[in-house]
Amino acid sequence: MLRGSTEEARMTRSARILVVEDNRTLARDIEQRLVRLGFAIAGVTGSGEEAIVLAERERPELVLMDIRLEGGMDGIAAAEHIRERFGVPVVFLTTLVDDITLRAASVEAFGYIVKPAQDRELRIVIEMALYKHTAEKDRRRLEAQLRRSEKMEAIGQLAGGIAHDFNNVLMAILSNCRSLRRELPADQPPHRQVAQIETAAERAAHLTRQLLAFGRDAIDQPVALDLASHVHRTTALLANLIGDRVAIDVAIASDLHAVLGRGSEIEQVIMNLVLNARDAMPDGGRVTITARNAPDADEVEITVSDTGQGMDDATRARVFEPFFTTKEVGAGTGLGLATVYAVVARSRGRIDVASAVGVGTTFLIRLPATAIEPAAAPPRDDDDIGPPIEGTIVLVEDDEQVRSVIRDILERAGLRVIEACDGHEALQACRDHPGIDLVLSDVVMPRLGGAELARSLAVDAPGTKIIYMSGYPNRGVPGGRSQDLGPILQKPFTPAELLDWIRGALRSDAA
Incomplete structure (x- = not known):
């Protein structure tokens, strides 16, 4: 017997077996031997057609199938039906190896028993067949899991890419809606209409978060929650x-x-x-x-x-x-x-x-x-820019609409803004304007992205503070380029969120 756990051996011995043998004397002998060895009998028949019916009704763990059967369907054809329809392993019974036996190999039999079989041979072949069938099922299951995992990874990458582009669009829509709503009288229809547009955009942002969550990319670190x-x-x-x-x-x-x-x-x-x-x-x-x-x-x-x-x-x-x-x-x-x-x-x-x-x-x-106590979060108006901020910021963003709305937020907060559409322009701006307090940069850009910009600034202007922002999740930037960048401000963000990040960076610079 193959080595294995006691539980596996017990389950193998109690397996239900369907016997298909047209010689009644042999069929009875095999049935008695199986019972003596501890197996259960799912049924006995001498017909290939009836074997298929019994296999569907009884769902045995294994079929012992005579190759030569009287009637319209031989054992090979019956075994093929049973394997394809029900996935039940088949062990063939035969008296000699001949052309018919060789043809049976095409059915992928789990073993052969030459009649008349002794108890030891019968037990070993059956247990090996059941063990092999279990191993094959495990292999198929693991292969299916691998395919699902690869599919999920591919869909997750696609979702991250869609979310990046979508978040840039939402950034422009939400920021302009907030600006319009702030300027319009609250009791006028245009104010309500802008609020409805903003609500629709926030629902779109919710769908984007679904894509990011589905892609298994966390946007921020877990904290204790009430x-x-x-x-x-x-x-x-x-x-x-x-x-x-x-x-x-x-x-x-x-x-x-x-x-x-x-x-x-x-x-x-x-x-x-x-x-x-x-x-x-x-x-x-x-x-x-x-x-x-x-x-x-x-x-x-x-x-x-x-x-x-x-x-x-x-x-x-x-x-x-x-x-x-x-x-x-x-x-x-x-x-x-x-x-x-x-x-x-x-x-x-x-x-x-x-x-x-x-x-x-x-x-x-x-x-x-x-056991960690949740931190109390004070209520905050997302449009509240707070007290004025002094300083000069290089804003690096390749999307013109997004760059425009972020510039408006920064200037409204009192900051001086120098715009750049990629890392090369940002480097030149830092060279041309000494005294830069902070660089606010997108991560993924043409020509020179955020990670490459950081490496260049470390040489040209060491100590320059950088805040990264992206429509991708923190670990979802293509090529894994965000690994050494630290926290990333996730788009779309509110004015309050952006300015909180900036104040935090400037405070750490002054400390």
Whole structure:
């Protein structure tokens, strides 16, 4: 017997075997030997056609198949059907090696037994066949996992590239919307219209974050989060999105532990699950969100349940696959739940789903708890530029629209701005204008990008402070060129975020 664990040997011995032999005496002898060796009998037949029927009904772990069978279908043809349709391994029974036996090799048999077989030979061949079949299934599973992994990596790279270009577009739209909204009277229709454009652009930014999360590229470092505040903030935003026919109930434990994560991603997970629940209830219903400390582990449990249509087993098995959707063409991206899965996995958590057709669906998320206290974040107006800032900044950005809106923010804050469209122009600007306080540079640019600019400045103007910004995530810059750049300001950003970064850099310079 092949060496292996006791459990493997036990499972092999209890395997259910279908015997296909048209000689009744031999069939009975084989059946008795198998029972004596500890195997179970899934059925006995002398017909190839009936063997296929039994294989479909009984689903044995292995078939012992006589090559020569009376009737219209011989053992080779029957074995081929069984292997292709049910994936069951076949061991051939034969009295001699001849042309028919050699033809059987094309069916990829898992072994041959020459009749009449002794117990020891029968046991060894069967156990080897079962072991080989298990190894083959494991190999196919690992190959499928590798293909999925490579596919996910390719899609992630594509998503990062799309997000980069899209974020530049959103940067211009959002910045100009904020400027217009600031200048227009709040009680006038144009102000409301601009606010609607801004809301639509922010939803587009949300989709971009889905692409980045799906690509498994973290934008910022995880921190301790007050989960309750993020759930409440998300449900408040969802009130206008889910409509009047869907009610939301929220139940959060008062002693809820903090979790490590990224606030925007946690909110995105809740939003995606609730919107998915809404879509499952076209006639209305109820969504229930709960959060509590897990009773059996140092974890926090979050559930999102609905009273919707529910899912069958086939749909539930694929629900986290990227681009899988049951919605009509154009009605869904198929990224929502794939993004949820990616975010939870990146947070070192896990997610399960329970569903029944006509009853509803419940998603259960478990995230590791942390003893770290969440930092209190003071309320802040994203358009608030704060006190004036003194200094000269070289702004390096190849997208003219993005460069223009960033320049307006910087000048409104009181900074002197020197523009450059790539690293070469930035180097020349630093040579022509002594006393540069800071360089604000995009990472990916033609001719000379942010990483190359940093290396050149280290020689030409050592000690120059640099802030990097990008539409790519921190680890998603093509070629891995962001590895040594440190934190990257993610586009699209608000005026307040940009100026906070600048103040921080200038303070460290003065320290």
